[in-house]
Amino acid sequence: MKTLLLTLLLVITSISSAQGDFVINNVTLFNGEEILENRSVAVSNGTITKVSKRPQKAETIIDGQGKFLMPALTNAHVHTWALPQLKEAAQAGVLNLLDMHGMEPMQKAMVDARTSLDGARLYRAGYAATTEGGHGSQYGFPIPTLSKSADAETWVNDRVAAGVDYIKIIVEPWKKTLDKETVAQIIKEAHKASKIAVVHVSNEEDAYNSLISDADGLVHIYHDKPMTDQHLQELVEEKDFFVIPTILTTVLIQPLYFNKTKEETALIEANLLKEVKRLYDAGIPILAGTDPPNANINIGSDLYKELAFFAKAGLPIEAVLASATSLPAEKFFLEGVGYIKKGYKADLLLLEQSPVNDVMKLNTLSHIWKEGTLVEQE
Numbered sequence: 001m002k003t004l005l006l007t008l009l010l011v012i013t014s015i016s017s018a019q020g021d022f023v024i025n026n027v028t029l030f031n032g033e034e035i036l037e038n039r040s041v042a043v044s045n046g047t048i049t050k051v052s053k054r055p056q057k058a059e060t061i062i063d064g065q066g067k068f069l070m071p072a073l074t075n076a077h078v079h080t081w082a083l084p085q086l087k088e089a090a091q092a093g094v095l096n097l098l099d100m101h102g103m104e105p106m107q108k109a110m111v112d113a114r115t116s117l118d119g120a121r122l123y124r125a126g127y128a129a130t131t132e133g134g135h136g137s138q139y140g141f142p143i144p145t146l147s148k149s150a151d152a153e154t155w156v157n158d159r160v161a162a163g164v165d166y167i168k169i170i171v172e173p174w175k176k177t178l179d180k181e182t183v184a185q186i187i188k189e190a191h192k193a194s195k196i197a198v199v200h201v202s203n204e205e206d207a208y209n210s211l212i213s214d215a216d217g218l219v220h221i222y223h224d225k226p227m228t229d230q231h232l233q234e235l236v237e238e239k240d241f242f243v244i245p246t247i248l249t250t251v252l253i254q255p256l257y258f259n260k261t262k263e264e265t266a267l268i269e270a271n272l273l274k275e276v277k278r279l280y281d282a283g284i285p286i287l288a289g290t291d292p293p294n295a296n297i298n299i300g301s302d303l304y305k306e307l308a309f310f311a312k313a314g315l316p317i318e319a320v321l322a323s324a325t326s327l328p329a330e331k332f333f334l335e336g337v338g339y340i341k342k343g344y345k346a347d348l349l350l351l352e353q354s355p356v357n358d359v360m361k362l363n364t365l366s367h368i369w370k371e372g373t374l375v376e377q378e
Ligand SMILES: [Zn+2]
Pocket: 077, 078, 079, 100, 101, 291
């Protein structure tokens, strides 16, 4: 019996590894940094084993002529509560999701599903830091809050004990909110625990205060006014941080929450795009996130629209594609993803048409591989 089981196991293992071995020849690709033409990518056992200029041989050869290959996408700002969302994301080529506030106990099953081959991997902040009655406390699930900087150490340690990947802080003055000192202390405690700390802000002053207190990133762009030249210069010189602008969200909520007209919203959009380009030009990494399900944004293909906003803002295509691939992988320490390079996971997207001149061509996605296994498209 034992021998039979062992034989069966061996057969299963060899079948699955055979399925995972293939090459894509003569393809134009984005490797996470630059666009390269006429490349050949070999995949074995779920890993990229070689990227070369010469066509390679394998049992399964995919002709990439006229097609475009890129790393699978990461959405750097989402909210999740159930397993089907992970599949929905994967169907659009989004294989990593960074949750920015949710119920820790409910997230456990989703985190455990990271190894599944048909859903996105979930990374999470757990509960976001907010004060009692503050933004983030209104969603109908109980959350632990804090009110003063002396609470920061215990609060952060509780998140770490719950297994979170990073710390998220909410500063939102339309309700009661955390004060500057408490925010600074949470960031300090997060760093002490080797976690990065990211902050929800909506105005320039809170953005500056959070970043000058060593926040690693903003999960929204401020939308009251552009950052002052003095603040921007000071931050660029002294600090190291990224911005997840969530342009799509910020634009969509204008008529919904602030009663803005079409014309007013168009002007806000133009100003936000100008600010994103300004931050990019100042050397600040721009990451893509869309904050679903806010403003009815979906957890899958709506991410392409955020990339289209970055392109419209004037970011070069390499920066647009990096915002949802290599950059979130680097900034959130996601292991082995975000690049098409030897040794990385074969998390790959094959597009029928090139997104170089129109990033919405992501809609021509024909193949999605997670660790070398084809994600069946429904
Ligand atoms: Zn959010």
